[in-house]
Every structure is written in structure tokens, then in C-alpha cells.
Amino acid sequence: MLFLAVFCGFLAEYQLEHMIENLRARQYINSFIQDLKMDEKQFDQLIPAFIEKDKLLDTFLQKIRGINPATGANGTYKYIRQTFAYPDFVYTDRTIQQLKNSGGMRVIENRAVSDSITSYDAAIRYAAIGISEGVKDLRVPVMLLSFKLFDLRCCPELGTSVSPEQFIFPEQGDLLTYEKKTLTEYFNLVQEIKRQFALYLLDLKFLKEKNKQVYEYLKKEYNIE
Secondary structure, eight states: OHHHHHHHHHHHHHHHHHHHHHHHHHHHHHHHHHHHHHHHHHHHHHHHHHHHHHHHHHHHHHHHHTOBTTTBTTTOGGGGGGGTOOOOOOOOOHHHHHHHHTTGGGGOOOHHHHHHHHHHHHHHHHHHHHHIIIIIHHHHHHHHHHHHHBOGGGOGGGGSSOOGGGOOOOSSOOBSOOOHHHHHHHHHHHHHHHHHHHHHHHHHHHHHHHHHHHHHHHHHHTTOO
16 A cells, blocks of 8 residues: 555656656747747848848849949949848747756657747847858948948948938949959959849748647647737
């Protein structure tokens, strides 16, 4: 009888611990779903922004092609910030960090669920590396060349804390140099930046779709409305 009582006590304790871990797992999943919703909002804002940026850079490249002493800057001043200014995606990783740092991933017994979470996290971080190694590495050379080409005395707001949206660039304006080599180098850099932004746009579209898939899967798996 004593053995039976001890054994039953062990089973009850095990069952209680199992219930607690299931509850913790569900809390993590609920929190992660909220993170997915926040990421989704960012994708809905960023994707149209990068589509618009692609169009602006395409126009910028056409205008650079048309630059000569007769045309002046050919209306390129208002596009120069498009080459290095872009909205950032801020990954909502509060839950994934908790899962990693507290060992919470072990309470998610469903391997497919934990795989879907880690796969999404890996995809986000891979895309972040892409934009870092792509566009950010090009920002310095394109800025240095723009300083050789554009006379920024036309826009004193650049040296203040005024928001970039309030900058007023000249419609036409002149360049500091019309040297073909410098213009060609600048064109090449802008074109490469456009390509990197286009690749990042593809990443954002992929991540939005992956976000949706993981979101729908977790809701179904845990019967969450």
C-alpha cells in the first residue's frame, strides 16, 4: 500500500508538472503570435515603401544618365537621399529571446511547432544580414561621391536637426563637376544600391508570407482565435 501511495503521488506530481509546462508553452505561443502580428504590421508598411523607393531610384538613374553641363544637375538633387536613407525593420523578438535565454523551448513538446518558430527567427536574421552587408556597406562610398558632385550649400537644412521630410532641394541646380568618370562611378553605385534594395524587397515579401504561414499554423495547432 505504501508503494502504491508513493507511486500515485509521483504520478500526480508528474501530471501537475506536465500541465504547468503545457500552460507555459501556450503562454509562449500566445506571446509569439502577438510578436508575429507586430512584425506583420511592419511588413505592410515597409513593402509599399520599398516599392516606391525602387521607382524613385529608377527615375534617379534615368536623370543621372541625362546629366551634362547644359542640363545642370537635371533635377537630381531631390533624389540623393534615396540612395542611403531607408526605413528599418525592427524585429519583434521579445518572445524568441525569452525562449532562448530561459530554456523555454524545451516546454514546447511539438517538434513541428518549435521548428516553425526557429525557422522564422532564422529567416528574419538572415534578411537582416543581407541588408547590412548589401546597402550599408555602400552608403559611405555613395555619400563621399555625392559630396564631390552636389553643392549642398543649396540646402542648409542638411546641417540642422530638421526632419529629412522637410528638406527643400533645388528643382534643377548645378553640380560641382560634370566629369564623366565621376558621374559614371556615381551611377554605378546608385544602380547597385537599387539592386540591393530590390533584393531586400524580395526578402520582405518572403518574410511576410512566412509570417502568415507560421501565424496560421500556430493558431490552428493551439486552437487560438
